[in-house]
Amino acid sequence: MQYKVLVVGCSDMDTLQRSMGEQFSLLSVATAQETFHLPDLEEYKLIVVVDKLADPTAAQSQVKALKHHPAISLLPVVVLATEERDLDTRLAFYDAGCDDHIQMQDDAELQVRLMKAIFNRIANEQLKQQLDKANEMAFIAMSDTSDLGVNIQFLLDINQCENLDQAGMRLFQALKSYDISGSLQIRSRFGEKNMEANGMAKDLESTLLSECSDKGRYVDFGKRSIMNYGRVSLLVRNMPLDDPHKYGAIKDNVFSLLQGLDARVGALDNVESLKLESQLVVRLTNRMTHIMEDIEKGYHDVMVRIADAVEDIADGIEQEIQFLGMDERQEKVIQQVLEKGILDTNRVFNEGLKMDSSLTGYLTEVGRVFASDKVKTDELMALVEKIPVQG
Template identity: 90%
Template sequence: MEYKVLVVGCNDIKKLGENLGDQFSLLAVATAQETFHLPDLEEYKLAIVLDKEADGTGAQAQVRALKHHPVISPLPVVVLATEERDLDSRLGFYDAGCDDHIQFGNGAELQVRLMKAIFNRIANEQLKQQLDKANEMAFIAMSDTSDLGVNIQFLLDINQCENLDQAGMRLFQALKSYSISSSLQIRSRFGEKNMEANGMAKDLESTLLRECSEMGRYVDFGKRSIMNYGRVSLLVRNMPVDDSNKYGAIKDNVFSLLQGLDARVGALDNVESLKLESQLVVKLTSRMTHIMEGIDKGYHDVMVRIADAVEDIADGIEQEIQFLGMDEQQEQVIQKVLEKGILETNRVFNEGLKMDKSLTGYLTEVGRVFASDKVKTEELMALVEKIPANG
């Protein structure tokens, strides 16, 4: 097969043709501008620019001119240099748009590299054609996709969203197929999020969504509709009120999207609650360990003090027993010593009982909170806050 090649700046096309062989059909022109008026430009497969000047700027200008022509620009442009160029010069040619820079020399190598440039262009054209065809088929498939298909894909994708921002933006992506402009409000257990597909949420719309969230599934006013489902509300600004079929389809289909989003919001809330409960358990375990250490030490001190009190009683009796004639006065002395020991023992025990009062109270509150089937987020947060950070 013979490939038609443009050669720019060639004085001896015969010598160049001998080096390239019979597979190339060469057409010589003095400048790139001369090629612009040639017939059948689309038949050429390659352009060669000769680099003969000392600084190479002239050849670079020729490359740029070829690459700016609408018909010639897709052609691979190869620069043939009569002498070796430094890196900066070759970078200049690359910046100008050339596909290869070859030092004129070995004819076989020159042929191989020129054929490689041509084959690369053919492969790129085939790839572009395949890509264009694939894009066309994809566009047709998307055009034929029903609203049901869009909703099913949304319900599949929404379960992969890891936070409210991702979930909200996934809803806006699905809503593109309905050609509606909207504002979204998500009311999770941990706060309210207002979103727009592009830009920041508007305060007025956010207020309207909040105030209308308990007014039923649909709140219609003019060309606008608010759709509510659980923790999610959507304000549609451009409802097709003049097209009853499209109007009804949007309400029905978009409402199913809100149901899916609401379910994901609930799941994300549960995940956050579990994280909070995990924090509570960790801090509670640390706190209980600290308290139990204090209880152990406290009861140890109690036992020592009880022993001391009993020992004092024994010492008192021993000191008095040698004088016991069991008269009234001696009996009163013994009685006082015993009473003192008993009172001291009771006091020490009472102090010991007070030591676990804080633990008992806190555990009681924890039991009350977790006794409910649905643990309230604010109560969990309050429990976490009551635990000192230092354990």
């Protein structure tokens, strides 16, 4: 295998070729500026600058020019000195940017050091590739970690949302982290909510979301994707088709956001259902209380009328006893029967009023407990304990 080498400022290429050996293919140029316009410059592995003049500053200028040119700055530059140079001169070459400074005496050493310069360059390229790959993986890891943080914060915040509007707006805030926009549809048991980040809705997109809600988890068309989960659907308008990794990450992460939103919608539906149930209990209790009051009033009127009727009967019998030809004992027995009937009637009447009063009081207590926005567990348990278990 031959390595292509650019040689700057050499007047005896045949001698240099013999010294460097057949593993190198040489191309001679007079100055560094001539290299800037060469075709296929990326195929060269090494640049050699010949330091043959009494004044080394010319060769140093060539090195600086090569190292400052962006197209070839990464190529190793080796200076070949035709005579021995002192330490200060070699330091000056190093400061100019050369990778090695070699005095042309031993061909074998020259070849070894030139190959070492090439291998160092190859190793640096491999290291750079590894670093680039590591940086890419680190960026992906940091991006994934950032996405995870966004999702966790969303799941924490969504549980504080008290209605569908708040929940939808919280989702749009999370979507900003993924640099995407779209329309959201929430299908609650109490109605359908369509919205965008501005709180409004677009009729066409709302219709598309409704029609695609049962078409699977993902419905892709162009740069747009509809994502469905349970009671929520999201239409994303600007999916990054040119970045497969970001495209997949958005689908995975946004889908988990929709899962969290769906769970919150279910919880809000349950809260609303409990509110309706409480309202129903309160209204039924109030209605039953009024009914019991009407029953109690009617019952009281009936019992009064019954008592009056019994007393009228007793008065009538008492008045007629004297004409029935009974002795005193018989009259006394009948009198006792009538008095007992009046007492029994009053007792039944009073017990009925007591029972009605107890039920009315219980219904009043039920109404009071469920009238509160937050039903207390201990009060609810106390109401349950007051109802006897039927055997």
